[in-house]
Amino acid sequence: MTDSLAADWWGTAVSRIEPNVVELRGTPVQELIGTIGFGAMIWLLLRGERPSPEQAALLEAALVAGVDHGPHAPSIAVARMAATCGIGLNNAMASAINTLGDSHGGAGQECVLLLDEIRERAAAGEPLPEAADAVTAEWRARGVRYLPGFGHRFHTRDPRRDPLVALVDRAVAAGVVDGAHLRAALAVETALNRGRSTPVPMNIDGATAIIYAELGFPAPLARGLFVLSRSVGILAHAWEETGQGRRNKGPIPPAIRPTYLG
Numbered sequence: 001m002t003d004s005l006a007a008d009w010w011g012t013a014v015s016r017i018e019p020n021v022v023e024l025r026g027t028p029v030q031e032l033i034g035t036i037g038f039g040a041m042i043w044l045l046l047r048g049e050r051p052s053p054e055q056a057a058l059l060e061a062a063l064v065a066g067v068d069h070g071p072h073a074p075s076i077a078v079a080r081m082a083a084t085c086g087i088g089l090n091n092a093m094a095s096a097i098n099t100l101g102d103s104h105g106g107a108g109q110e111c112v113l114l115l116d117e118i119r120e121r122a123a124a125g126e127p128l129p130e131a132a133d134a135v136t137a138e139w140r141a142r143g144v145r146y147l148p149g150f151g152h153r154f155h156t157r158d159p160r161r162d163p164l165v166a167l168v169d170r171a172v173a174a175g176v177v178d179g180a181h182l183r184a185a186l187a188v189e190t191a192l193n194r195g196r197s198t199p200v201p202m203n204i205d206g207a208t209a210i211i212y213a214e215l216g217f218p219a220p221l222a223r224g225l226f227v228l229s230r231s232v233g234i235l236a237h238a239w240e241e242t243g244q245g246r247r248n249k250g251p252i253p254p255a256i257r258p259t260y261l262g
Contacts, residue, residue, distance in 0.1 A: 014045060025049075039063055042228065046221065054176040055215055059225075061167050062211040065160045066204060066226055068233025072154060075099045077251065079234045083241040084249040092238040093231065100227050108226050111149030111185075111209035112219035114139060118184040132187035149185070149206025150192055157201050164207035168214060177214035185210050 016023040024032060024041075025048050032041065036050070039060035043051040051059065071077045079096035083089070100106070114135065121131035136147060152158050165182070172179035185206055192200045205226075212222040241249070252258070 062208040063229045066229035079238040080241040083238040084246045096234040107148040107205035108209045109223040115184040151200045152203045158203040181213040
């Protein structure tokens, strides 16, 4: 393979790295250091353009909201267990991040897809309540037991829902986002709670899915952005665990013996 072919093989618009040159999306890194926030930096690398301050603030709010949910979350539990196994901080983080799959970490991506379907039907002229009812019924008919982004096994009302929804409300009023995904999510919440005595409110995955979708991120990036967010909590828990001196920490206390089922 010639040098030219090899260069084209690894061609990228994300960064240019040469002797004494580091450019990120066409901007010298020295112009970014100290002048751009981390959320805006994520946006720049993913999208190739800088967000407005209002867009960056909304993205950062979603990233902040998802950083941690304690050892109840498998990713955090794995981070802490792995950190006691002598594998190093980077390996503990990788082990934890690798648990963020469809069941744990993927609901935001699925929720964006759900909201996209409702938004498209509403944009085609179907009344929003009917669109929400129809799409949720179709998802349930496909065997989806829990609609992604709604309900929580731990919280009767996720404390992260209201502040995130309020921020999107304000962003809609300010013209930062158009609000179509917010309206779709609220329509789903209304549909799910119709006739119920025990509410099924939106959860963190639903609230952040609204933000990522309103900001124009494709559904797969809702999962990727969640992974970035949760990595902060994973790092904090892994680091804390390394300082506590435990070795080979298992998923249950040593005094408990698992029930033998043989």
